[in-house]
Amino acid sequence: MAEEISLMEIDDEEGTSGSLKTDKGKNVAVSAAPPDSKAIPWVEKYRPQSLDDVAAHRDIVETIDRLASGNRLPHLLLYGPPGTGKTSTVLAMARKLYGNQLQNMVLELNASDDRGIDVVRQQIQDFASTQSISFGAKPAVKLVLLDEADAMTKDAQFALRRVIEKYTRSTRFALICNNVNKIIPALQSRCTRFRFAPLDSVHVTGRLKHVISSEGLDVHENGLKALVRLSNGDMRKALNILQSTHMASQQITEEAVYLCTGNPMPKDIEQIAHWLLNESFLTSHKRISEIKSRKGLALVDILREVTMFVFRIKMPAEVRIQLINEMADIEYRLSLACNDKLQLGSLISAFTRARASLVAAAK
Structure with missing residues (x-):
């Protein structure tokens, strides 16, 4: 032929x-x-x-x-x-x-x-x-x-x-x-x-609802929002989290999703951010270390979520940029397997300097 x-x-x-x-x-x-x-x-x-x-x-x-x-x-x-x-x-x-x-x-x-x-x-x-x-x-x-x-x-x-x-x-x-x-x-x-850009939340939500309906899953509204949020536009990641959470829990709630993935919950991040912005160095270090140990959280995950939190709160642009740059440096050092306790101290110090800049700007 x-x-x-x-x-x-x-x-x-x-x-x-x-x-x-x-x-x-x-x-x-x-x-x-x-x-x-x-x-x-x-x-x-x-x-x-x-x-x-x-x-x-x-x-x-x-x-x-x-x-x-x-x-x-x-x-x-x-x-x-x-x-x-x-x-x-x-x-x-x-x-x-x-x-x-x-x-x-x-x-x-x-x-x-x-x-x-x-x-x-x-x-x-x-x-x-x-x-x-x-x-x-x-x-x-x-x-x-x-x-x-x-x-x-x-x-x-x-x-x-x-x-x-x-x-x-x-x-x-x-x-x-x-x-x-x-x-x-x-x-x-x-x-x-x-x-191919990351998928927007509408498409991820629509596909997840199709899978949820086909599999007959019990998914709460806050659980679905958590799946979409943690996927970051990655449909494969969203489906993997959904399936693993279903295997671990019959009811797929926000808490079940975060527990299955090991990511810090939004309320935990808000609490950590409150300590970073308001408490002393020693108090912040002690409390963040305790919540890390109690909930099995990784510092790199906390750092990424706190970075997103910084984007959402009001502060002068120059303070925000400096703080985000310092957190990026900490994340880089963590990727090189630097000591977690030292990098947590660096994170608290970065927020201490940012807090001083905010106070100075207010005056």
């Missing part, structure tokens, strides 16, 4: 419920029906099955749909934070394009595992060079999906550039990553780029 050649136009310069089975170097198979096993994580069980199921980023989804339907699909570079629908969008598009031939027409690799130049030279090139399946009179192109492409080595990315150039008439490449700055300019220029 002769190799099929695509008539698709390429290279615009600038710019989910299925079971996924991946084997290194093998094609991807996605089942047509959602799995109903209780062992399946909800992030997979409720992955959008079609492009219509992808609720957020409708402008991007509709653009990709038009390009694919019109035989003008370019190489794609989808980037943005985790859990925003990048992989789901590509899989839904592939499902629509290939139907029951999906297993033969799509190669999916996770570049964080398969990140070296040998993968590009062997697995990807072998797949791209094989013959395509004909869909009658319709030209067919294959699809290579590289998830977490920003984990690929520079040598592998340069090798991939040459493979894209060589097989661009018969194969399309979809690169998915979180940090687009780690993708070399030579690859970026060969792809149409789409940025």
Whole structure:
């Protein structure tokens, strides 16, 4: 059978419920029906099955749909934070394009595992060079999906550039990553780029309500708000928290959600902020240490929530900026495994200086 050649136009310069089975170097198979096993994580069980199921980023989804339907699909570079629908969008598009031939027409690799130049030279090139399946009179192109492409080595990315150039008439490449700055300019220029921003609360809430209804869960209104707040626009994180909280508690309340995730509750943050702004150094240090120990809170989580609290309270801009910068330095030192007690002292000292500045400004 002769190799099929695509008539698709390429290279615009600038710019989910299925079971996924991946084997290194093998094609991807996605089942047509959602799995109903209780062992399946909800992030997979409720992955959008079609492009219509992808609720957020409708402008991007509709653009990709038009390009694919019109035989003008370019190489794609989808980037943005985790859990925003990048992989789901590509899989839904592939499902629509290939139907029951999906297993033969799509190669999916996770570049964080398969990140070296040998993968590009062997697995990807072998797949791209094989013959395509004909869909009658319709030209067919294959699809290579590289998830977490920003984990690929520079040598592998340069090798991939040459493979894209060589097989661009018969194969399309979809690169998915979180940090687009780690993708070399030579690859970026060969792809149409789409940025997936964090999901807004409306879309996260709507999808969570769908899952809650399907699973018959008992979720309180404050519990739902806590799920949305802690997800920070990450749908995968929201579903994981929902499922883990359900496994730990029959009633999903705000307290159950925060207890399951280990995050400090808003009322605890308000109390800590009150101590930081009003109590002496020794009193603040003692009370914050006690609540950390009693509730098993991590200082880095307290620091991040207090930072958000600072954005919400009224204070002079210069005092706010100085305080936020100091807290960012503390968070950086915590990431280097610096002593928690010392960094708690630094946090209290930063608020002591901010409080003195506020008093001086009031005079």
